[in-house]
Amino acid sequence: MEKITARAVPVDPVCAIDVPVSLPPRPVGPGSPGGLLTGVGTAPPGTCGEAPEVCFEGFDELRIALTAMMTRVRLATAGGSSLADLEEAVHQDLLTLGRAAVQDGLNAVSAAEVRRHDVTGPEGASRPWADPGRTRTVATLFGDVTFTRIAYRGPGVADVFPADEALDLPAGPCFSRALEARTAYLEALLPHRQVRDLLEWETGVTIHTRQQREIAARAAADTATFAQTRTVADVPEPADVPEPAEADGVDRSATGAGGALAQAGRVLVATFDGKGVVMRREALRTAERPDPGTVRLGAGLPGHQLSGHRPGRKRLAELSCVYDVRADPRTADDIIQALTCRSAASTKAAAARPTARARWLQASLTATIDQVVTDAFAQADRRDPGHHWSWLVLVDGNKSQIDAAGAQAAARGIHVPILIDLLHVLGYLGDAANGTFNPGAPAAQTWFLTQARAVLEGHADQVAAEIRQRADRFRCTGTERTKVLAAATYLENHLDHLDYPTALAAGWPIATGVIEGACKNLVCDRMDVSGARWGLDGAGHIMDLRALVITDSFKEYQNHHLAQQHARQYPQHTPAAA
Numbered sequence: 001m002e003k004i005t006a007r008a009v010p011v012d013p014v015c016a017i018d019v020p021v022s023l024p025p026r027p028v029g030p031g032s033p034g035g036l037l038t039g040v041g042t043a044p045p046g047t048c049g050e051a052p053e054v055c056f057e058g059f060d061e062l063r064i065a066l067t068a069m070m071t072r073v074r075l076a077t078a079g080g081s082s083l084a085d086l087e088e089a090v091h092q093d094l095l096t097l098g099r100a101a102v103q104d105g106l107n108a109v110s111a112a113e114v115r116r117h118d119v120t121g122p123e124g125a126s127r128p129w130a131d132p133g134r135t136r137t138v139a140t141l142f143g144d145v146t147f148t149r150i151a152y153r154g155p156g157v158a159d160v161f162p163a164d165e166a167l168d169l170p171a172g173p174c175f176s177r178a179l180e181a182r183t184a185y186l187e188a189l190l191p192h193r194q195v196r197d198l199l200e201w202e203t204g205v206t207i208h209t210r211q212q213r214e215i216a217a218r219a220a221a222d223t224a225t226f227a228q229t230r231t232v233a234d235v236p237e238p239a240d241v242p243e244p245a246e247a248d249g250v251d252r253s254a255t256g257a258g259g260a261l262a263q264a265g266r267v268l269v270a271t272f273d274g275k276g277v278v279m280r281r282e283a284l285r286t287a288e289r290p291d292p293g294t295v296r297l298g299a300g301l302p303g304h305q306l307s308g309h310r311p312g313r314k315r316l317a318e319l320s321c322v323y324d325v326r327a328d329p330r331t332a333d334d335i336i337q338a339l340t341c342r343s344a345a346s347t348k349a350a351a352a353r354p355t356a357r358a359r360w361l362q363a364s365l366t367a368t369i370d371q372v373v374t375d376a377f378a379q380a381d382r383r384d385p386g387h388h389w390s391w392l393v394l395v396d397g398n399k400s401q402i403d404a405a406g407a408q409a410a411a412r413g414i415h416v417p418i419l420i421d422l423l424h425v426l427g428y429l430g431d432a433a434n435g436t437f438n439p440g441a442p443a444a445q446t447w448f449l450t451q452a453r454a455v456l457e458g459h460a461d462q463v464a465a466e467i468r469q470r471a472d473r474f475r476c477t478g479t480e481r482t483k484v485l486a487a488a489t490y491l492e493n494h495l496d497h498l499d500y501p502t503a504l505a506a507g508w509p510i511a512t513g514v515i516e517g518a519c520k521n522l523v524c525d526r527m528d529v530s531g532a533r534w535g536l537d538g539a540g541h542i543m544d545l546r547a548l549v550i551t552d553s554f555k556e557y558q559n560h561h562l563a564q565q566h567a568r569q570y571p572q573h574t575p576a577a578a
Contacts (some may be wrong), residue, residue, distance in 0.1 A: 069093035098142035183286035184219030188545035276314030327507030332456035373404035428487035443466035
């Protein structure tokens with residue numbers, strides 16, 4: 001596919017978005033599945049050949065549509081029509097023109113098809129009888145078209161259509177591959193009704209909600225195999241990028257085989273998180289379902305939860321992301337300055353920092369944490385089979401994720417550092433500052449930055465002790481004391497995963513912004529549509545497709561999906577007639 005997106009203006013109130021416009025069919029040649037039909041691609045007698053003038057021989061419907069379009073444009077301009085009216089008229093005529101061109105192309109294929117005597121079905125049985133004139137309807141990007149071809153029949157077996165295989169047509173009356181690809185792309189971005197309106201506005205084809213769900217299910221059928229076969233091209237490092245500096249105390253065994261961080265200058269990161277999705281009752285896990293006897297009361301009535309989490313509505317989706325990034329050594333001063341300074345220079349410096357490359361993103365409502373972590377490490381193995389890069393795991397402190405990542409590293413016989421997201425640590429420090437200082441006290445910020453620097457320098461145990469002492473000195477009580485002590489406990493429980501001095505010196509990322517952004521972009525922005533209640537299958541298909549769109553992999557996946565879909569529908573290639 002050379003082209004996949006262009007700007008499109010959807011129905012009000014949907015804003016303009018990028019949508020796939022053309023997904024050219026797979027090339028069909030003598031050595032590819034589908035073969036060539038006799039006479040297709042050859043210049044018919046009487047064509048203009050190399051002549052510069054336009055020749056419409058064999059394109060009757062296209063000629064009629066183009067003539068009508070030109071006539072309508074002349075009448076509109078002569079009659080003083082507005083530009084908007086002219087645009088609308090031309091847009092509709094272009095759809096008619098495209099449908100006519102596709103129809104003429106299919107008519108040419110039909111006329112070129114010849115009777116064959118060697119047709120067999122996928123089970124190997126011969127199809128000795130031919131039934132010409134079998135017509136089917138296909139909805140395309142420009143409207144409905146018909147295709148007439150020869151059906152080959154045999155006793156007690158299903159009919160075979162070699163012409164359908166040559167054109168890679170779906171089975172039965174349905175939508176074209178290009179139209180389904182556009183629909184699947186939009187399904188990953190927008191609610192069902194907006195997808196229907198946008199497609200109807202731009203193509204004139206109406207696809208209802210049930211059909212959209214079926215298209216999304218078919219489009220997401222090969223996401224698992226795509227993740228297993230996808231290759232990531234290596235990106236050469238710029239010549240002026242310095243290698244990470246040697247740092248005293250850095251455990252070079254953590255960088256993979258031979259301490260290759262200094263050689264490759266890149267870090268392979270696996271990061272994990274979870275996000276709730278509002279589900280239908282039958283799609284919730286048993287432990288997540290509300291008590292059947294619970295009565296949901298209206299707003300303002302006794303017992304109604306006016307704010308906060310409403311239990312019994314969401315199922316946790318486990319997310320994982322694997323990406324690589326250039327190592328970028330920093331110091332604790334650099335991090336503190338980034339926290340406190342918002343100048344133009346700091347903004348420019350932040351924009352120049354390395355960004356995640358070749359993200360692989362997965363979200364699952366059915367997989368366990370162990371399964372998600374296993375899949376992420378398998379993806380890391382495919383990305384760096386020789387462990388020549390530095391490997392790193394970034395989490396927010398979830399013990400199950402830490403245990404699963406440690407088990408996967410141990411199974412491979414390597415040491416993979418597991419680092420706690422710095423922003424989560426800073427959140428706990430903020431709670432401790434708010435609970436032990438008067439509101440708005442300038443000393444609170446000074447104390448907060450001092451403790452943050454101590455954590456970055458590897459003194460998290462001392463910070464935890466300081467927090468407990470302040471809780472006693474300030475005489476915190478109730479909820480405030482609980483939050484303050486929770487901060488100390490959090491630091492004490494994760495001392496083994498707060499090795500920021502090593503991470504900063506080696507140039508590793510220390511925050512989980514990539515997976516946090518995925519939680520928002522993949523789950524919240526699409527799955528939290530007002531009033532939406534998801535089933536397991538429907539939610540899984542949408543999240544699989546949206547992950548491809550977010551990681552800019554949809555185009556590559558579509559090529560893989562079309563090949564797999566063709567192999568499923570036509571498992572035994574029937575060669576074209578010579």
